[in-house]
Amino acid sequence: MLIREETPADRAAVRLLIEAAFGGATFGCNGEAGLVERLREEQAVILSLVAEVDGEIAGHILFSRMWIEQPASSTPVVAPAVALAPVAVSPRLQRKGIGSSLIRAGLERLRQQQEDIVLVLGEPAYYTRFGFSVETARGLESPFPPDAFMGLELRAAPSREWTGLGNEKRKVRYPAAFGL
Ligand SMILES: CC(C)(COP(=O)(O)OP(=O)(O)OC[C@H]1O[C@@H](n2cnc3c(N)ncnc32)[C@H](O)[C@@H]1OP(=O)(O)O)[C@@H](O)C(=O)NCCC(=O)NCCS
Known part of the structure; x- marks a missing residue:
């Protein structure tokens, strides 16, 4: 398996893959091919990877720019964050480690x-294995059920700008493509 950045030439195959992967499953996530295309149009994509198996696109993952806002009563500060959505693996190749990779x-x-x-919305039984937790996202106000909304700190000493110091929750702002 080869993991590499997506190129424009991969887009048609990525769309077919996402449609196939989300055909029946939702897995607690609202990702889909249309979302990916809207995120590209909005130029919100910060990383899009594909997994190639025997020269075919077998998996895809997309990360986009989102923001965490200070409560209105505080000095305005907006901290950048990353949204993970969607991740998809070809149905016939699922449960072989491609999504995890x-x-x-x-x-x-x-x-x-x-x-x-x-930040990710999904099934905790899956995402906790990568370090995501609902506790990390607890200080954030989102439109999602708190038991499926998770965060992962990428640095040992993360910026306090997103964690929240007071009692007020911080709001998350997703790219418009999510339609939230
Ligand atoms: C979710 C998904 C990306 C995981 O990729 P994958 O390559 O199949 O997963 P991995 O092989 O890395 O990991 C396997 C584990 O994932 C979990 N898992 C995979 N699909 C699952 C599903 N539909 N429901 C619950 N758990 C699932 C299982 O716990 C499995 O663990 P096991 O090996 O102990 O059974 C893939 O199954 C998929 O494309 N699903 C449809 C689209 C989707 O729901 N995407 C996620 C929401 S954005």
């Missing part, structure tokens, strides 16, 4: 790019 490779690249925090 894409997530780990993506997180490693984001760490190298000095990103602070990644």
Whole structure:
């Protein structure tokens, strides 16, 4: 398996892959092919990786720029964060480690790019194995159920700008493509 950055030539195959992967499953996530295309149009994509197996696109993961806002009563500060969505693996190749490899490779690249925090909506039984936790996202106000909204700190000493120091929760702002 080869994990590499997506190129424009991969886009048609990525779309087919996402449609196939999300055909029946939701897995607690609202990702889909249309979301990926809207994120590209909005230029919100910060990392898009594909997994190639025997020369075919077998998996895809996308990370986009989002923001965490200070409460309105405080000095205005907006801290950058990263949204993980969607991740998809070809149905016939699922449960062979491709999704995990894409997530780990993506997180490693984001760490190298000095990103602070990644947020994901999904199944905790899956995402906790990569270090995501609902506790990390607890100080954030989101439109999602708190038991499926998770965060992962990429740095040992993360910026306090997103964690929240007072009682007020910080709001998350997703790219418009999410339609939230
Ligand atoms: C979720 C997904 C990306 C995981 O990729 P993968 O390559 O199949 O997963 P991995 O082989 O790395 O990991 C396997 C583990 O994932 C978990 N898992 C995979 N698909 C799952 C599903 N639909 N429901 C619950 N758990 C699932 C299992 O716990 C499995 O663990 P096991 O090996 O102990 O059974 C892939 O199954 C997929 O594309 N699903 C459809 C689209 C989707 O729901 N995407 C996630 C939401 S954005």
